[in-house]
Amino acid sequence: MTGVRACSLPDSCGVQEPGAGWVDQLADVITRRITEKVFPARRGSVPFHTSLRRFVRTNVLSVANAHDAVCPPCEEPQRSVQEFGVWVAEQGFPLTAVQNAYWTGTRQLIDVWGEMGWPGLAPLRHVDDDPTNVPGHVVSQVAATTFEFAEHAMRASVTAYQEATASLRLDGAQRRRTVVETILAAGESRPDPAWDTALGYRLGGSHVGLLLAAADRRQADAVLKNVQSLTGARDRLLLPPDTTQWVAWLGYGRAIPDTMFDTLCRALRDSGLHTAVGRPRPGVGGFCATHREAVRAEGVRDRLAAPSPCLSFRDVSLEDLLLHDRPLATAFVNDELGALADGGHRAARMRETLSAWLSSGTHTATAARLGIHENTVRLRLNAVADILGAGYLERRAELLVALRLCNALSVARA
Numbered sequence: 001m002t003g004v005r006a007c008s009l010p011d012s013c014g015v016q017e018p019g020a021g022w023v024d025q026l027a028d029v030i031t032r033r034i035t036e037k038v039f040p041a042r043r044g045s046v047p048f049h050t051s052l053r054r055f056v057r058t059n060v061l062s063v064a065n066a067h068d069a070v071c072p073p074c075e076e077p078q079r080s081v082q083e084f085g086v087w088v089a090e091q092g093f094p095l096t097a098v099q100n101a102y103w104t105g106t107r108q109l110i111d112v113w114g115e116m117g118w119p120g121l122a123p124l125r126h127v128d129d130d131p132t133n134v135p136g137h138v139v140s141q142v143a144a145t146t147f148e149f150a151e152h153a154m155r156a157s158v159t160a161y162q163e164a165t166a167s168l169r170l171d172g173a174q175r176r177r178t179v180v181e182t183i184l185a186a187g188e189s190r191p192d193p194a195w196d197t198a199l200g201y202r203l204g205g206s207h208v209g210l211l212l213a214a215a216d217r218r219q220a221d222a223v224l225k226n227v228q229s230l231t232g233a234r235d236r237l238l239l240p241p242d243t244t245q246w247v248a249w250l251g252y253g254r255a256i257p258d259t260m261f262d263t264l265c266r267a268l269r270d271s272g273l274h275t276a277v278g279r280p281r282p283g284v285g286g287f288c289a290t291h292r293e294a295v296r297a298e299g300v301r302d303r304l305a306a307p308s309p310c311l312s313f314r315d316v317s318l319e320d321l322l323l324h325d326r327p328l329a330t331a332f333v334n335d336e337l338g339a340l341a342d343g344g345h346r347a348a349r350m351r352e353t354l355s356a357w358l359s360s361g362t363h364t365a366t367a368a369r370l371g372i373h374e375n376t377v378r379l380r381l382n383a384v385a386d387i388l389g390a391g392y393l394e395r396r397a398e399l400l401v402a403l404r405l406c407n408a409l410s411v412a413r414a
Contacts, residue, residue: 022113022116022119022120023057023060023061023064023120024057025116026060026109026112026113026116027053027056027057027060028053029108029112030056030060030105030108030109030112031049031052031053031056032049033104033105033108034052034056034101034104034105034108035048035049035052037100037104038097038100038101038104039052039093039097039101045213045245046213046274047213047214047215047245047273047274048091050215051087051215051216055080055081055083055084055087056105058077058080059077059080059081059105059109059149059150059153060109061077062077062080062149062153063109063145063146063149064120066145066149067120067121067142067145077153078156081153081154081156081157081160082156082157082159082160083160084098084101084157084160085098085156085157085158085159085160085161085162085163085164086160086161086163086164087216088101088157088161089160089161089164089165089168090164090168090216090217090240091240091241092177092240092241095158095161095162095165098154098157098158098161099154099158102150102153102154102157103150103154105150106146106147106150109146110142110143110146113142114139118138118139118142121138121142173239173240175198176198176199176200176237176239177239177240179195179198179199180199180237180239180247182195183195183203183284183287183288184288184291186284186288187285187288191203191283191284195284199237200235200237201235201236201237201249201251202234202235202251202253203251203283203284203287204253204283205234205251205252205253205254205282206251206252206253206254206255206256206280206281206282206286207249207250207251207252207280207281207282207286207287207290208233208249208250208252208256208261208264208277208278208279208280208281208290209247209248209249209277209278209281209287209290209291209292209293209294210224210247210248210249210250210268210275210276210277210278210294211245211246211247211248211275211276211277211294211295211298212224212245212246212248212273212275213245213246213273213274213275214245214246214273217238217240217246219273220238220246220248221238223268223271223273223275224236224238224248224250226267226271227250227264227267227268227271228250230263230264230267231250231252231256231260231263231264231267232252232260233250233251233252234251234252234253235249235250235251236248236249236250236251237249237251245274245276245298247291249287249290249291250264252280255280255282256280261279261280261314264277265277265310265312268309268310269308269309269310271309271310272309273309274301274309274310275309275310275311276294276295276297276298276301276310276311276312276313277294277297277310277311277312277313278290278291278292278293278294278297278313279293279312279313279314281293293313293317294313296313296320297311297312297313297316297320298311299320300316300319300320300323303319303323303326303408304316304319304323304408305407305408305409318401318404319404319405319408322401322405323405323408323409326409329405329409330409332401332402332405333402333405333406333409336395336398336399336401336402337351337388337399337402337403337406338387338388339387340354340384340387340388340406341402341406349380350380350383350384350387351403351406351407352370353366353370353372353376353377353380353381353384354380354381354384354399354403355400355403355404356369356370357377357381358396358399358400358403359400363377363378363381
């Protein structure tokens with residue numbers, strides 16, 4: 001595999017400043033630009049941005065150290081560029097993405113570093129003691145060594161990408177992705193007996209579809225294995241992401257009780273990842289349906305005020321239905337709740353009490369659920385009646401929906 005050489009400039013390089021915040025600024029700008037130009041489908045994915053930024057920052061440090069600029073030391077740039085090639089392959093991007101990422105990043109590094117005034121370079125490089133006025137020959141040297149580094153790093157990443165792609169073909173990851181695409185397109189049609197063999201996953205029984213916002217396959221597989229162990233799933237299937245998250249299924253030989261599904265959701269919440277999960281569904285049709293539900297649950301995340309790390313479609317199906325038109329949903333909440341839709345603590349307590357009372361039906365059960373006195377329940381419900389009017393119970397269903405939407409939209413409303 002081609003090595004990555006560090007290229008040094010003349011000994012005029014020295015010390016300019018003790019801080020190296022400019023490295024992080026460069027990494028942020030370059031990461032955003034590469035995402036926009038090379039990986040536009042992953043814009044908005046925090047795990048993707050975090051992983052890409054780690055590779056970008058290591059490359060920035062490698063270039064800066066090659067120029068003897070003031071910055072933290074760079075450890076193992078060779079391993080980083082190899083890992084980048086493997087990472088791009090696992091994400092399912094073509095080989096050209098590796099090349100385009102390096103050329104886009106290199107151009108951005110030179111342009112933005114220059115716009116920042118070349119922080120980190122030595123005082124001897126500047127003209128008339130102006131830290132933003134760097135001699136032309138120094139800029140040329142910086143550009144030349146930066147492109148030379150990028151060329152060697154790109155070759156190493158390309159080789160690692162090719163090796164990883166061959167490995168993915170060998171272990172069948174790409175073949176499984178194609179089979180799953182066929183199954184999802186077929187929907188409820190009669191299953192092909194060859195599908196189980198091709199996937200290494202049994203399509204009989206019950207399935208739970210998942211999306212995992214993991215940084216890499218290792219992290220996604222570790223979470224999936226843990227959930228499989230906790231819930232006794234007989235099979236697991238993990239595919240590289242086709243949008244911003246890893247796609248997975250857990251297979252069970254029987255119907256999944258609510259207690260087991262609750263355990264699954266808790267484990268996902270505790271995993272530290274943003275995840276989404278569909279409801280348990282049987283058969284090939286269920287394999288497709290639970291995946292679609294996981295996708296729809298994740299689609300609600302940006303529309304919720306305070307989404308859980310694990311979004312279960314079972315818990316957000318109403319929000320998925322009603323939040324496609326956010327202004328209309330907000331208007332419905334305001335029309336139904338009036339002053340109860342305010343963002344203050346008093347209105348929030350009254351909404352909580354009203355929701356618990358409408359669900360339980362008694363003052364005693366409401367007080368027990370909320371941990372308050374029955375007299376407090378009565379006082380709050382009297383205040384609700386003053387706001388909504390004495391006949392508010394005639395719109396019980398509308399109120400329950402409005403209260404749930406109000407909770408989902410609370411940040412925007414406040």
